[in-house]
Amino acid sequence: MQFRIEKKLKNGLGRAGVLETAHGVIKTPAFVAVGTKATVKSLNPEQVREAGVQVVLGNTYHLYLQPGDEIVKKAGGIGKFMNWEGPTMTDSGGFQVFSLGAAYGKDISKITKITDPSFLIPERFDDSDAPRLAKIGADGVSFKSHLDGSIHYITPEKSIQIQHNLGADIIFAFDECTSPTEDLKYQKEALERTHRWAERSLNEHKRLISERQNILERTLGRSDGDGQRKFSAENSRGESENILPEAAVKEAPLAGSLSPLASGALPLGPSACETPGDRTSFTAALFGIVQGGREKELRQESARVISSMDFDGFGIGGSFAKEDMSSAVKWVNEILPEEKPRHLLGIGEPEDLFMGVENGVDLFDCVLPTRLGRNGTLYTKNGKIIITNKIFREDFGPLDEGCGCYVCSVPEAPRYSRAYIAHLFRGKEMLAGTLASIHNLYFITHLVDDIRQSILDGNFSEFKRSFLEKYLI
């Protein structure tokens, strides 16, 4: 993986750049579509690509439980498995420590409005009143499967091992996404834990890479080029568990280095993924995750500690109060090394995207476009609409006037109207969620693309103002 910055904002930390992976180029800032279980819900990869998505993010916890990371590995990695030819990422399962732990069964989410009375009241978590599916143990987290109740202990090492099996281009360190309702003492403990886990994640990542390199070198007798080709030709996949995946043999780039495959390759070109085995951990980049809640000192400390480690990039995690988000991101990005990419985890409302970019974020992922879509809320340039509202029953206009997505603008007149989409939702038709997700994904990915372009064109501020003044009615 290689990252280079093309242009920076004059005021602020924002930048436009290019991130090259073994499976294609990501123009940043970029919006990453969430495909937790190796599928962007309700969409096939062609629809995802057509919506403008450059990267898809899967989830370690979910794929480990189902179908199992070994199966994904056998399939040739998450991209091959799900038929997504572009770059992929996997989250470490750190978010599930929160969503299935402190937040389980409660009205706490990734973003809390500070007006919420329960916010900032430190809760005592006795497990009797709210059973958790995730409990933090001595050196990892015990998960009780939400699928069948089975117990699984995930350590940082385990998370990295799973992620290597899943074979994404960018993977994340195992962290603890803390609840904003935890008190300062807990936040400190959790942060130290996340830092220890970061180091262990990194060590395991390096260990796995060198282990495979050793196997490679032994197998090849330290030869290069030619020998590799021979080896590659002589072995077909699946013969032995110890055999190296083919692309590893072909390329064998080190983590953090640029694969020759990537240079000049189109993001989704047919050559991006030639064989089932060509997706390996050799090309994986590991991102460390900064936590620290809403405390400036903790955020800054975390940024310093995590950036002192040899990560390829960084994630910014945590459950925020909406009001705290921009300052937290800024504190962190002022410290993180400029030359490495930063991913703001789980963030994705339009106003948040502007905020993130302005404060130096290169990558975003968020479930909102697809989840809101499936639940009947659609993005428009004039704000979100709930398509099942009465007023849209006979509205035969497009979801969003002027939108270029498949749903809104099939060549000329024919396209799906608000009335039709509303009808699909009322009828509980599957197509409703699909069309709504296509539209929302297109809206968000293109918004981020437009933000990127505005940086390149030097008119970010104007674009931000003109967009938000319409959007935030």
Add this chain to the structure above:
RNA sequence: GCGUCGGUGGCAGAGUGGUCAAUUGCAACUGACUGUAAAUCAGUCGCCCUUCGGGCUACGUAGGUUCGAAUCCUACCCGGCGCA
């Protein structure tokens, strides 16, 4: 015509003397959703008053019994089924 069963809020369908403006589901209306436990969840859903709460009108229609009726009785109207 006789017999029989039944008529409950937009629909389906509970309730069968007081705790019933009436369980529940659907529909309808509104809202929520930020590294997906989510094609999910929540609220409203007879009318009026300002929330607590109070008032009014309601369980086919009209009477009646009772302190009190959606619930019991009588007549009528309507529907299903059976027999003529």
